[in-house]
Amino acid sequence: MSEKTAAPAAKPMLRALAGEVQPRPPFWLMRQAGRYLPEYRAVRSQAGGFLDLCLNPELACEVTLQPLRRYGMDAAILFSDILTLPHALGQTVGFAEGEGPRLTPIRDLKTLAQLDRGRLHERAAPVYEAVRRIRAALDRDFPQTALIGFAGSPWTVACYMVEGAGSKEYLHVKRWAFGDPAGFQQLIDLVADSTVDYLSAQVEAGAEVLQLFDSWAGALPSAEFGRWVVQPTRRITAALKQRHPGVPIIGFPRQAGLNLLTYVDEAGVDAVSLDPGVPLLWAARTLQSKVAVQGNLDPVHLVTGGSSLEQAARAVLDTLGDRPFVFNLGHGIIKETPPEHVAQLADLIRTWPALRRG
Template sequence: MGQDFPPLLNDNLLKVATGKKPSRIPIWIMRQAGRYLPEFREMRKTHDFFEILNTPELASEITLQPIRRYDLDAAIIFSDILVIPTALDMDVKMEPGVGPVIKFPFTDPQDAIAKLTPPINFQDKMKGTLEAITLTRNKLEGKVPLLGFAGAPWTLLSYMIEGGGSRTQMKAKSWLYKYPEESTTILSLLANHIKLYLAAQVAAGAQMVQLFESHAEILGPELFTKFSFPFLKSIVEGLPESLKELGLPPVPVVVFAKGAHYALDQLNQIPCNVIGLDWTIKPELARQALPEKVLQGNLDPVALFGDRASIEANVNAMISKFGTQNYICNLGHGIYPETPTDGVQAFIEAVHSIPI
């Protein structure tokens, strides 16, 4: 059963996600906990990235930093989508100036299947993140809801084959063409792990979760239909039952498939509450294609480098197209490390100045 946590004082995000009217347009920012904040960079001088992830007190502190600084409507736990590869005992490092690097990526589909088949003991393998969620939920004292998240199957698999970031995902995509049946099996195994991990986050205290298909844009319509959409759908469809088995009610789910402007009709078929949108999608087209969904997004992250007047103008233009109802304001992708904090402040104030 769920734990006893402080009562929620600002429920605007959860109201919108469940079809209710908020008192103001809610806003949170992808990757709001971390790299653009000077207080985070100060902590990184003395602590390794994965040390922070695996130390509940440190991960909680970083999660709370933007909440102390800004009038946001949600916190998102400081973690990383590659915690599942680490739970599979893959050697993942965060290299300065490079990003995540997996020392021994998958080279053979059968080896990948063997690695992914055994169940993961999330309470053991994800102990740091799950404890950080519980600790943070209590430390928030109900100020805002706490979000959890996970990487989607295709995005995780692409990292686990490529061994890190890639502009083309050539190695990973080649598996989809060369080994379609094995790739389907691998993605299905990953989907089950992800579903159970999200359920464990909710049990720990997460009040809403987001599924990141960050590499959707590299697929295109046919590959997305075969190797992304079915697994996004299966995770979202299966999560309520996994939560029920833990004695927990469903929570709102966001699906963010970056670059999947070609697949809005399929995203509409996923039984999630919210669809996150990147900045390449016209709000009007998204409203037309996703009439029953709450929409989230989609300001270009680089817009925060403009002056206050520019930011306000861009925010007003964006929200005039989305409308103020069934809408959560966010960027169209994660905030960049170089983003000026004044730009973030101007963004939040511009959103909150717009009446419902």
């Protein structure tokens, strides 16, 4: 991508996504609002179930802001979950403590027909209200902090919808996709079109950046990656850019490996988020000439802290920091992470330009 010297936007996060190289890269952390923070756990205990917390605008706003008060990240990400979309389509979604999500499976066209896109915005209204509240709070208290809205990408959302939970083999979803691709395409199309409407409403409520999480992209063979990851993502990005041409989109095809090249070239994203398995030098030489990159510190370094964290974070900064770049983890913060280690990382990122000169 061509690097730009004139700032196209005031906020550091937006400048980086527009292609500007900055002395100190902006940073935020996936799952930065979460169980590692005692203040989050206090709010979580008041909310009832996890989905109740996601659909409570006041509490979702509060937990979104908590890490900013401690660490001053350059972006806030809406506190929600990728499974709010299946919930908004009418699928039964629940979260069992310590067990993860549970959904009533959608495994054929008969059960697919039970979903209702017509009530999407009604069911997702609390999410949009949370976005409005967060944006107002950022404008008031953190004016240089960008607001990220997000959704799951169709393949990953479909994995949960079909399997009914997390999976290791993805047996049911792959069997439908491989054995009846025309039927499975109907589910993918429904999720993709609903995601466009869902993310568009988040932008209208105040989101300035969008991220698409394709957490299970690496579960697909390369031959199917294009159809079930790249094509639905391109469908979403093209529609969103037509509706909201100034809003950058970050894609996160986790564990995609060399399929990242196809994704970056064809999915229509403005930036790509990298998991810890992506080699830094390869990313710098191969991807950063095309798009901004985000990532990719292993979250366990954040759990470990100390010299392990410093050396690993410095490697990411030194390798990727000279091109359009947003510092992040390669996946979400682990609940066992000591909060003081996040403070260590934030200090390291802020002092990196001086450390490098020294």
